[in-house]
Amino acid sequence: MFGNRGFRSRGFRNTGLKTSVTAVLLLSLAGAATPPATASSAAAPPTLLGLWRTQEEQGVVEIFRCDDALCGRVVDAASLRADPDQRDIHNSDKALRQRRVKGLVILENFTGGPHKWSGGPLYDPKTGDGARRGYLTLENADRLKVKGCLAVFLCRTQIWTRIDGTQPPAL
Numbered sequence: 001m002f003g004n005r006g007f008r009s010r011g012f013r014n015t016g017l018k019t020s021v022t023a024v025l026l027l028s029l030a031g032a033a034t035p036p037a038t039a040s041s042a043a044a045p046p047t048l049l050g051l052w053r054t055q056e057e058q059g060v061v062e063i064f065r066c067d068d069a070l071c072g073r074v075v076d077a078a079s080l081r082a083d084p085d086q087r088d089i090h091n092s093d094k095a096l097r098q099r100r101v102k103g104l105v106i107l108e109n110f111t112g113g114p115h116k117w118s119g120g121p122l123y124d125p126k127t128g129d130g131a132r133r134g135y136l137t138l139e140n141a142d143r144l145k146v147k148g149c150l151a152v153f154l155c156r157t158q159i160w161t162r163i164d165g166t167q168p169p170a171l
Contacts, residue, residue, distance in 0.1 A: 048110075048117070048136065051075065052144055052160040057126060060163065061106065069119060070136075072107030079126075090128030101125045107146075110136055122148040131156075 048063045048070055060076040080086055080102050088099040110119030115138045122134040131148030138144055142162040149155040 048113075048138060048144065051163040053163055054160055055158040061160065063107070066105075066108070068111070070107070070110040070117060071105055074101055074104045074106060074125065077101070088125050088128075090125065092128055092130075107134065107136075110134070114138070120148070122146075124148075129156075 050063060052061050052063060054061055057077040057079055061072045062075045063070055063072045086101045087097060088101055089097050091097050104125055106123045108121055110117040112118055117136040120131060120133040122131045131150055133149050135147040136144060144160040145157060146160055147155050147157040
């Protein structure tokens with residue numbers, strides 16, 4: 001492509017040196033034209049991390065890393081906009097009823113991936129219901145199936161949708 005035209009000057013009489021310089025020049029030009037491939041430039045699988053709109057109450061849950069697992073906390077809901085100081089009044093444990101709902105961790109210890117996770121417990125502050133075991137299934141990059149189970153056949157499922165632009169960049 002570039003030929004040897006630029007290397008016919010007096011300083012490059014040795015053909016071995018010409019070849020070496022040509023190779024270095026071509027490699028440096030190729031490197032400048034194309035960025036090096038990295039793990040982040042490859043197509044990374046979607047992640048659960050980010051903000052999700054719940055099926056009810058116009059709720060928003062943030063899924064975040066907690067140690068080696070994933071957890072989720074309440075960020076917003078229609079009822080929180082009406083009363084930002086809302087407490088966990090439906091909790092069956094009277095000692096926990098004074099906790100603020102905003103920031104409350106409702107999903108804990110989910111592991112697995114890239115499309116299915118299991119863990120628990122799960123908690124619904126709207127009803128005070130909890131489940132010891134749960135499953136998260138990423139149906140596509142913007143749709144998450146959240147399933148909480150009291151027993152093998154006694155489960156409740158919701159579909160959450162990703163809030164635009166909240167998926168963090170892949171590492």
